[in-house]
Amino acid sequence: MNTSLKTLSLLPTLLTAAALLSACGGGSDSLDERAASLTVTNASVSGRDGSYGNGNINASEVTKIAATGTAPELCSFTFDGADRVGGDGTASGTVRYATNADSLYRLVLNVRGREFATASGDGDDTDVHHSRDYLEIVNKRLTATDGTGDTLRVTGLLTLRGNRPAGC
Numbered sequence: 702m703n704t705s706l707k708t709l710s711l712l713p714t715l716l717t718a719a720a721l722l723s724a725c726g727g728g729s730d731s732l733d734e735r736a737a738s739l740t741v742t743n744a745s746v747s748g749r750d751g752s753y754g755n756g757n758i759n760a761s762e763v764t765k766i767a768a769t770g771t772a773p774e775l776c777s778f779t780f781d782g783a784d785r786v787g788g789d790g791t792a793s794g795t796v797r798y799a800t801n802a803d804s805l806y807r808l809v810l811n812v813r814g815r816e817f818a819t820a821s822g823d824g825d826d827t828d829v830h831h832s833r834d835y836l837e838i839v840n841k842r843l844t845a846t847d848g849t850g851d852t853l854r855v856t857g858l859l860t861l862r863g864n865r866p867a868g869c
Contacts, residue, residue: 739783739792739838739857741812746851749812753792754783754857763865765800772821773799775806776869780859785813796836796859798829800868805829805836810843810855817843817853831869834861 738754759782766775781793790813797807804824810817819841826841836859845851861869 737783737835737858737860739810739855739859741792742840742854742856744812744851744853746815746845746849746853748790749815749853751788751790752786753790753812755786758783758859760860760862762862763869765866765869766797773802773806774868776800776865778862789813798824798836798869803829803831805838805841808838808841808843808855809846812853815851816846817851818846819843829861831861834863835859836861 737758737760738752739758740752741750744750758780761779763776763778766777768774775797776799777795777797779793779795781791783792785791792810792812794808794810796805798804799806802824805819805827806824807821808819808827826839828837828839830837838855838857838859841855843853843855
């Protein structure tokens with residue numbers, strides 16, 4: 702019984718220490734606070750606008766693609782499982798960015814069965830945060846790949862896997 706009383710008397714001290722330690726982790730730069738998701742807006746074709754993903758977007762391993770022609774050496778990964786929040790449909794895609802670069806090279810996005818993409822080398826409105834393992838997309842314009850000229854805009858965060866090749 703004496704041991705139980707000593708343990709109970711230490712409980713407030715242990716809880717205080719645990720609270721202080723948990724306050725030290727995380728912070729606003731923590732990727733854990735950034736759920737992977739995409740928001741599609743201003744789609745020129747109906748049924749595409751909306752939020753896709755709830756933090757459970759599946760990303761493949763990042764691979765390196767050798768430089769060819771005018772394209773630089775690229776890092777590439779695919780993602781899927783971005784279900785539309787509160788509606789039907791899903792989004793998936795392919796992301797490519799140049800090695801040792803902080804901007805997107807090309808984004809191909811399949812939204813509800815229709816493919817949209819950026820022009821190769823159009824890295825405006827995106828940031829690759831290597832040290833914090835995520836890609837940030839801000840109001841990026843994509844055009845349908847079927848030649849119709851339909852467009853949409855994408856904003857969101859995609860998590861990069863930590864085990865990437867050097868330069869990725």
